[in-house]
Amino acid sequence: MKLTLRVWRQKSPDVPGAMAAYEVDGISPDMSFLEMLDTLNEELILGGQEPVAFDHDCREGICGACSLVINGDAHGPERTTTCQLHMRSFRDGDTIDVEPWRAAAFPVVKDLVVDRSSFDRIIQAGGYVAVPTGAAPDAHATPVPKPDADFAFEHAECIGCGACVAACPNGSAMLFTSAKVNHLNVLPQGAPERESRVLEMVSTMDDEGFGGCTLAGECATACPKGIPLFSITSMNREFVRAARKRR
Amino acid sequence: MALDTRTDRRPSFAGLLWGSTVGKKTAMAVSGVVMLLYLVAHLLGNLKIFFGAGEFDAYGQWLRTVGEPFLHHEWFLWIARVVLVVCVVTHGVAAYQLSRRDIAARPTGYVHKRRRASYATRTMRWGGVILALFIVWHILDLTTLTVNPRAESGHPYENLVASFDRWYVAAFYIVAMLALGLHIRHGFWSAAQTLGVGSRARDRVLKTVADVLALVLTAGFVSLPVAVLCGWVS
Numbered sequence A: 001m002k003l004t005l006r007v008w009r010q011k012s013p014d015v016p017g018a019m020a021a022y023e024v025d026g027i028s029p030d031m032s033f034l035e036m037l038d039t040l041n042e043e044l045i046l047g048g049q050e051p052v053a054f055d056h057d058c059r060e061g062i063c064g065a066c067s068l069v070i071n072g073d074a075h076g077p078e079r080t081t082t083c084q085l086h087m088r089s090f091r092d093g094d095t096i097d098v099e100p101w102r103a104a105a106f107p108v109v110k111d112l113v114v115d116r117s118s119f120d121r122i123i124q125a126g127g128y129v130a131v132p133t134g135a136a137p138d139a140h141a142t143p144v145p146k147p148d149a150d151f152a153f154e155h156a157e158c159i160g161c162g163a164c165v166a167a168c169p170n171g172s173a174m175l176f177t178s179a180k181v182n183h184l185n186v187l188p189q190g191a192p193e194r195e196s197r198v199l200e201m202v203s204t205m206d207d208e209g210f211g212g213c214t215l216a217g218e219c220a221t222a223c224p225k226g227i228p229l230f231s232i233t234s235m236n237r238e239f240v241r242a243a244r245k246r247r
Numbered sequence B: 001m002a003l004d005t006r007t008d009r010r011p012s013f014a015g016l017l018w019g020s021t022v023g024k025k026t027a028m029a030v031s032g033v034v035m036l037l038y039l040v041a042h043l044l045g046n047l048k049i050f051f052g053a054g055e056f057d058a059y060g061q062w063l064r065t066v067g068e069p070f071l072h073h074e075w076f077l078w079i080a081r082v083v084l085v086v087c088v089v090t091h092g093v094a095a096y097q098l099s100r101r102d103i104a105a106r107p108t109g110y111v112h113k114r115r116r117a118s119y120a121t122r123t124m125r126w127g128g129v130i131l132a133l134f135i136v137w138h139i140l141d142l143t144t145l146t147v148n149p150r151a152e153s154g155h156p157y158e159n160l161v162a163s164f165d166r167w168y169v170a171a172f173y174i175v176a177m178l179a180l181g182l183h184i185r186h187g188f189w190s191a192a193q194t195l196g197v198g199s200r201a202r203d204r205v206l207k208t209v210a211d212v213l214a215l216v217l218t219a220g221f222v223s224l225p226v227a228v229l230c231g232w233v234s
């Protein structure tokens, strides 16, 4: 396959960036999108040019490091992560636009790499359970009803990639935050911090400069892990409940 | 010795809500639903126009006597007005503040543009602005009668017909009611999510109720200027 790529290039956070066009040839339809970018970078390095910086780690769809808005869609045209997107989703001769996640809370570090540490700070505000350390408890020590376990697991699937923020017209982190809140709030292990968790995480989310939710639904459409839009509904319920209890 | 572990003042429930994007949205949802309930009652009252001037004007008179003798003359009407003003102001201020935040949270757009969300969703802000202008005009036109061409207090039927006899006023009302329909279509369903009552199982019901409410309210309110323009009500 022969493709034209238009890629966002930006040297550092405080210099202006621009789209730059590159031709890549000899792309196999079985390559992942990231392998295609590797091919481009090899050519750039051989030609003495600066390679395109982009985030990646596991390359198997579980770590949430890869990003990229491809032709206007977070993680591209398929509902998966960019590392699991294959070039067979494109056609020979296509022009593909590649941009970084765009949000005030995700500033560009370089080229396609953005700083997602705002997500880490939301997690630090309550995305954990306070437990005594020691040997792992027996798996059946704390019974969890099956529907609760399923609900928790559905939300635990969030890999913290930030596609929801990138897709949201308001740069809102509601889907991510709600996935984390719901995952722990429904479990007995998360019960002691049930109220403080949602209040602190929402408050940190606001402080980091993410926008509010207008229920446009773009986040849940973009999410590679299928976190449902109703996750936000559940967090809204948790928030009002916690605000009432914590007076 | 036991020390106080917490000496700072806890924020009030209202303060906690208004200080966060999630809580501010709750205030919008509650005020929106109150306005929506009012609109249903308002429409049912307005449709009495089709039974003639006598019944419509009598209905207007009755509104002033609701709750008597417990309430003084017109008190019910004033209570309703105060509640509505509080709702409109809360809703509008929250909409403005949240919108400013939302725009600031996406300072750089994407080069590769594509349509996002549905038409009703994308027009909530400008539709809301049209509604705000409409509310101001509507009060000056038919409540205070400041801009009404006939302006005879106690004769709402005649005032209404005189107002809608001007095609541009009727046209503005119709545009505003279309904006209202779109606003309710996304707004009712949104409010259910904001208030935490939405779910996968209830989604179809909520979306259907939103569509029916939007359609009935828009068609109902639009029928008034249309009837005047066509001469069915004169």
Ligand code: HEM
Pocket (backbone or CB within 6 Å): A213, A214, A215, B025, B026, B028, B029, B031, B032, B033, B035, B036, B039, B088, B091, B092, B095, B096, B099, B121, B124, B125, B127, B128, B129, B131, B132, B135, B183, B184, B186, B187, B188, B190, B191, B192, B194, B195
């Ligand atoms: C003063 C004029 C108005 C303005 C500026 C305004 C603006 C807005 C905005 C910006 C939103 C949020 C949109 C979104 O989340 O995408 C909204 C939501 C809403 N509006 Fe209005 N609106 C106005 C009047 C009304 C009226 C008259 C009603 C009554 C039917 C209403 C009912 C609602 C409802 C139910 C919501 C949903 C709240 C939620 O998302 O939880 N609004 N409005």
Ligand code: SF4
Pocket (backbone or CB within 6 Å): A157, A158, A159, A160, A161, A162, A163, A164, A165, A175, A176, A179, A219, A222, A223, A224, A225, A226, A227
């Ligand atoms: S909710 Fe989905 S899109 Fe958002 S961070 Fe989690 S996995 Fe990524």
Ligand code: FES
Pocket (backbone or CB within 6 Å): A055, A056, A057, A058, A059, A060, A061, A062, A063, A064, A065, A066, A081, A082, A083, A084
């Ligand atoms: S690189 Fe780990 S999810 Fe894509």
